[in-house]
Amino acid sequence: MMAKSKGKLKEMRITLGQKITLCVLAIQIITILMLAGFVVSKTTSSARDTAISNMKAITQERAQIVRNYVKEAENTLTAYSRAGEISALLQSPTDEKAFAAAQKYTETFSGDVANLEGLYASEWNTHVLTHTNAGVVGITTREGDPLKALQDSMLKAKGVYNTGIIISPASQQQIVSLYRAVLNDAGEPIGLVGGGIFTTGLIEILDGLNIEGMTESKYCMVNVKDGAYIFIDDPEKTAQVAEEDYIKSVIASVADAKEDVSGSIEHKMNGKSYISTYYYMADHGWIFFINNSASEILASTNEMKTVLIILSVVALVVLSAFSFVFIRRMMKPMAKIENSIVALKDYDIRENEEIRKYGRRNDELGGIASAAESLIRSLRDIVFTLQNSCSQLDSKADLLQGSSGNLIESVVDSVAVTEEFSASLENTNTIISNVDDEINKINDATQGVLKNISGSVETSNSVIDSAHMMKEQADNAYNTGQETLEKTKSSVREALESLKELAKINDLATEILKISGQTNLLSLNASIEAARAGEAGRGFAVVAGEIGTLADTSKNTASAIQILCQEADSSIEAVNECFNTIIEFIENDVIAQFKDFVDKSTLYSQEVNIIKEQLDSAEQDVQQLCAYVVQIADDMRNVKTITGENEVAINTIVEKNESTSLIAETIQKQSEENRDLAFELQKLVDNFVQ
Template sequence: MGTTITLGITLVVTLCIFMLCVIANKSMMSMMKGSEMESLHASLDAQAGIIEEYLRHQEDLLSVYSKSPEVISFLENVSDAGKQEIAQEYTENYYKGLDNWEGLYIAEWNSHVIAHSNPEVVGITTREGEGLASLQGILGKGELYNTGIIVSPASEKLILSLYCPVYGEDGKTIIGYVGGGPFADSLEGLLASMQNEGAKYSMLNAETGTYIFDEEEALMAQEIQDELLLSIVSSVQPDKSKLSGEKDYIDKKTGDSIAVYQYMPEHNWVLVSRDSEKNIYADANKSIKILGTICVFFDLLIALLSWLLIHINIRPLKYVEKSIIQLKELNLEKRHELDKYINHKSEIGQIATAVDSLYNSLKDIVSTLDECSDSLTESAVKMSDSSEVLIQYVEENSDATKEFADHTNSITDMMKQVDSEVGEISGVVSQVGSKIQVGTERSNELSGKVARMKENVRDSLQTTSLHIEENKSEIAEVMRDLQSLARIDEMARQILEITSQTNLLSLNASIEAARAGEAGRGFAVVAGEIGNLAGSSSETAAEIQNICNETKENITKIQACFDSIVQFLQSDIQTQFEDFVNATDEYYLSIEEIQTIIKEIEQSSDVFAEVVSNIRNQIEEIQNVPGDAVVSTDDMIARVGKIENMMEDLLVVVNANQNNASSIREIAGRFSSY
């Protein structure tokens, strides 16, 4: 039951956690998408602000340059070489103070360059014809002209092309213009730094339908081919008031994606930021995985805690279940595990109290039944005593009816029945006697076998003890013989001493032979051979000594092994034989006691047979009594009638009591003892 409840709780918790994860996943995805949209819009707003600030700063730099006295003075008198030199030097110095500009120049109204940051290009004409007329028309309005980001013909890089008219000293007449442009890569770097991680950005020229900036540098200044970007450009062209928006699309590489755009109408530029939903939801997916892991952990933890709590709480129910099973088996022995829950107010306490009360009630019932059975037994005893009184009456009536035995058919029939039953008892006694005789013969036979087995065991014990002592003596003698090997070791030691002296003698002989010179050469050879022989003898003696040492160790091990064997024979085998002999003696004594009991039974049976024989003889004498005595026949008939009635009543009561006692004992016997 506890496991089933635990599985149910685990299933419910798992479903709840799964639903929670699904809801959290959807909510988190929606929040992440909304947050990413807001982040992309904020990024585009920031980029637009940076672009405006960047353009304003660059325009201010060019405007300040156009209003410098050196520029105005030179344009007032372009033929003055001194002013030209001053203007050229000022232009170069001003250019050096600029950050990442392609170039800076002063031009006459006809676009003839008269001063340039690069002196080598002074004197060129930048525009002619329609292009010049268009430029003069725009500058004639008296405002700075920002043509946007274009590819410079000189450097073939993206630059911000700027033109600013220069007024004369009167402040009304346009006497020329200044031009220049910073490289757009610095602006691109600023825009890229503001882009969200993982998002792609593009800056488009809606008027020309070309890329200004893109992550793929190869697309810069190229015509737009991307369908998404074309749809964004087409959506802002008709409605200039639509400054921002967003689109969902499917990217071939990244799948489902979103695009956010910001339109800059004063420049006709469009800023576009794109990001895949996979990248947007990356953090959310990580969070979901972490949340799922945590949920699985807590699911398992809840399941484990539920299992523990349920098994702890239902443990008393198991005790109750075992107690009820005991009651079902009519076992009234109390289980003490429920004692600590008795009289508690909890459900387990109430059940434990009820079970305890049931145990007590059943014990009381069984005790009452036992008392009733005892009472019935006592009643039966009393009835038995009454029966004995009746028997005495019968004996008295029997004495009185001896005189008219021939005239009382009922008494004669009764005597015949008693005689028949006594005959049956006699037969049973005879059978018992024959069984006793058979038992006596079998017990005598068994007694003889046990006596023979006793003698055999005693002989085996004596033989085993003798063999153990003989083996022990032989082992001791063998070990003494093995100890004689120690003399070999002593001889080997003496051989080593002899070889040592021989070596010394050989050495002395060699020294003497060397002193004798040529005459002692033969003696030196003999001395060397003696030394070699002594060395060989020394090695052989050492090997013998090693073998003797190993032999000693083996002898020690053999001695220990023999000792353990002898100890085993003495402590185990001999002890077991002695125990067996003692058991045989006990068996023999038991059989003798059985024979004594059988003899007593046989004697009792003989006495009982004699009593039965006497009863039969007495019955025969009663049946043969002469009928010459007349004793108060009416009294005898009345007395016999009373006896018969009393006997019938007593038989009914005795039978009823016996049946009741048997039933009560049967019911009480179903219950185990307590």
């Protein structure tokens, strides 16, 4: 079950190419979204600003139409006030001819004015002198404070006094109400003219103007002074105070303005968003509004936004498809390289033409392919080197094992020879002890002879008998000494010949040094190859280090063996010299003395008389002999001491041989381990060369 799960996970593994594709796709999505958002935001903002700016321009244009309409009405009133007939009537209000002329002019002039409600001239007290409606002539329109306020306003206006757009009391229709003071040459008021122009003409003009793309747009105009509507699409709200918050807000913002003000405001009505632009005509105190829904104003912007979103999606799809195809083609060589590298886990280090082909590229994939090819080539070189090293290590291990076996056999033989030599030394010590005893006896006998010679001068017969006995003993001692000397010489020669066998140990140690040098060189080569292999050769580097350590240990052991052999050779040479000295002394001195003693004893037995005469001389000779015997005894004790020291040296050699045997066994065991290690390395190499 676990194996199936792992297999599914392996099949679901996301490749590097897929990851790169996803990353590029994510970057493209984010970039397109950010770009689209930025463009849409900027476009929307720009389109919105443009739409609002256009609405402001249209609003200002409509306000200018209103202003022109009013200005035209004012110009009409001014022209009427400057007519000669009107001036003549005002200067002579009671003149009938002047009245008739003025009335006729009024009727004629009014016929040329469109949308005219009425036109009249009156005295300064508003007493009507002429009117388009003759029935109104003769009435007074204002008195008291209203009259005074009107007079002051006209004088202050220094021209046409526009009371605004109002509902006419006479016609109950909306008019532009105008007044103008008429002055004489002295600048004093002599009367006034007044009139009203219906706003229907203005409304027709405004209604006839359409705003492209704003079918829902509506306009209105509000009087800032009282907040009442002047124009609005709902007739019932005309002259009513505006209740909308956005209108109140605009009125509050321009109430103190001395110049025209243009602006826009966003607001909601009945849950729907609107944008209103306004233009404040400071000279009249009017605000002209154009109002439209935000959705219609920004309709083109929304369409553009939709188009941009569609284009962004299309661009994203195209870029994604192109990126997928491009990345797939770019990552195709990577799959080949990956398969070649993954094949290394199965010990496949054969040459790969695909990698070699991609290695000629000059991009990163070419570098990876070249590196992979170099890695495989290096692995092949390492495997070849390991294979050769394993063969050499195996052969050297066999050679080392054979040499260590020979060393063990040589050490065993050396131990046996040393033990024999030790036994010979013990035998020599025994002989030397016997010789020492005999010399002591000779010394005692010589002392007795000396006493007998001194005390028995007169008893020559006893002396002759003693001389014969001494001669026999001397002959026996001489013969015994000769035989003992020959045996000692033979034993010493045999022992020395046996000790010379120790020189073979030195030869074996020299051979071990050669083997350790070769092993150390092999370890060095293996370490170099392991270093080239890097991480893959770390295990082999450990093996190479152990081989180097083994070589150093073998070298040190062989050197120690050589030193021991040199010490043994020195000891053997010293023993040889000592024994040669002893033998030479016995042959040249002791035997000669014994021979001389025998001759003298013979001479004593033949020449008894001469013995008597020469007893004094014999006494001196015997005393000298005693001195010689004492000297010989001392020398024999020294020889015994030397042989004891040699025995200790031999025991030391035996111990060293045993130590050498243990070292040889260790070398043999290590060589077996080296052989096992070489076998394991060979198995590892075989995985690559199958």
